[in-house]
Amino acid sequence: MKRIIIIEDEKIVINGIKAMLKRISGGYQVVDSANDGISGFDLLLRERPDIVLCDIRIPGMDGLSLIEAVKPLLPDTIFVVMSGFREYEYAKKALSLGVVEYVEKPVTIPKLAVLMEKINKMEKINKAEAGTGTGERFETISKTILKKIRDNEWANLMDCVEELIRMKSRDDLADCKKELFRFVCVASTVFYEENVSGKRMTPHLPSLSNMEILACHQDVDTYVQVIMKDIVRKMSGDGYKAMHKGIRQLLEYIHENYNRDIGLTELSDFIHMNPAYLSVLFKEEVGMSFIKYLTQIRIEKAKGLLAENYKNTEVCRMVGYQNYPYFCEIFKKETGKTPGEFRNSKRG
Numbered sequence: 001m002k003r004i005i006i007i008e009d010e011k012i013v014i015n016g017i018k019a020m021l022k023r024i025s026g027g028y029q030v031v032d033s034a035n036d037g038i039s040g041f042d043l044l045l046r047e048r049p050d051i052v053l054c055d056i057r058i059p060g061m062d063g064l065s066l067i068e069a070v071k072p073l074l075p076d077t078i079f080v081v082m083s084g085f086r087e088y089e090y091a092k093k094a095l096s097l098g099v100v101e102y103v104e105k106p107v108t109i110p111k112l113a114v115l116m117e118k119i120n121k122m123e124k125i126n127k128a129e130a131g132t133g134t135g136e137r138f139e140t141i142s143k144t145i146l147k148k149i150r151d152n153e154w155a156n157l158m159d160c161v162e163e164l165i166r167m168k169s170r171d172d173l174a175d176c177k178k179e180l181f182r183f184v185c186v187a188s189t190v191f192y193e194e195n196v197s198g199k200r201m202t203p204h205l206p207s208l209s210n211m212e213i214l215a216c217h218q219d220v221d222t223y224v225q226v227i228m229k230d231i232v233r234k235m236s237g238d239g240y241k242a243m244h245k246g247i248r249q250l251l252e253y254i255h256e257n258y259n260r261d262i263g264l265t266e267l268s269d270f271i272h273m274n275p276a277y278l279s280v281l282f283k284e285e286v287g288m289s290f291i292k293y294l295t296q297i298r299i300e301k302a303k304g305l306l307a308e309n310y311k312n313t314e315v316c317r318m319v320g321y322q323n324y325p326y327f328c329e330i331f332k333k334e335t336g337k338t339p340g341e342f343r344n345s346k347r348g
Contacts, residue, residue, distance in 0.1 A: 007033070055082045262294070
């Protein structure tokens, strides 16, 4: 079953594509959708779909900027752009980003059928070319990570870890746990035995029981990421001082402008950096995506305002959200409570 995410600001178009895909084949499942580039960025990193159908003209971050920012983080995901604009430059730029196809709106069943057939053929070719080299590639990347740890080279280390995780994402869950647990055990041992000699640091090795209780690939991925990010944090020393100068500038900018509709494109312009590279660098330096970081800042500010008895709708606008139901959804996801429940808990 191919997992698909649609990034499109018109609900009727999303529903139409869903219906058409069902008529074409039962082998496709639209797992989620987003109606703007910023929420779409966070959704794609969370779901890691097989296929993305993305409109070019979407609010927050246009479709091409979104693809440029997220594609380095999702190298196995297939991207397709949609647009009602007959502009060759859009198509040319989309193809330069590694997009599989440029579909002109309105999207129809024949167009989707041709698209899916092209994707299926491309995957068969890629699978045949890949052969049986996955295991060798896994060991090669593992050795690269261990060398970085020995040499205290923490920059780009998490990119290698993410690649290992992606390689195991389609494996049987038991095999995935076994291989990745072996990896984090070796990585942790190398770090504590060879990288921290002479430093006072209590070893914290992975627990097999904690790995065994995990129920899905996503939980395993998170477990591995937490362990490796902790190693990177310790390797980098004083996190903020050791941080890339441009990222330090952006953190200050975000704290000053969190209540505005700021996006990755604006931030990349602010420090004159390619959006795709900035996306990777930000996550590497801060330990989370820009969207996640901005969300945490906004929710913390919202909690303070709610405690001061501002109205929920006022708080929504004051922290940069234009859609009140979306604000409530994000607030509950981050805190476990609705804004009203949080306010009442502070009164008690």
